Amino acid sequence: MKKISKEKQSWFEIITNIIIWSLGILLIYWLVLKLTNHSPTFDQIIGGALGILGTVLAKHHHTIGELKEFKENTKRELDYIRNKVDKIEFNTSNMQSEISFIKTEISFIKSRS
Secondary structure, three states, X not given: OOOOOOOOOOHHHHHHHHHHHHXXXXXXXXXXXXXXXXXXXXXXXXXHHHHHHHHHHHHHHHHXXXXXXXXXXXXXXXXXXXXXXXXXXXXXXXXXXXXXXXXXXXXXXXXXX
16 A cells, blocks of 8 residues: 655745744644633633634635646646647648658559659
């Protein structure tokens, strides 16, 4: 059975995942403390939630940027392939016309003999 390997994550993704998980655990801890009438203020809880939201948005923005770059590279490569196919098509049509010319020449030579 072949192992399926996960793509390597960039340092940015690793760091954002660490920040998201850390802030998530901290936010849950603060919410538990708040529910048990302990010290965290509402501002701290909102700050933690906004920190998670900001980090998630930055991570998604980074991913969208990678997708745009992939799209541009793919478009460039497809244009290159399309140009190659057009050249091959042109060469094929030229070869067909040359073959038909050679056939007429051969038939002409055969008819003379």
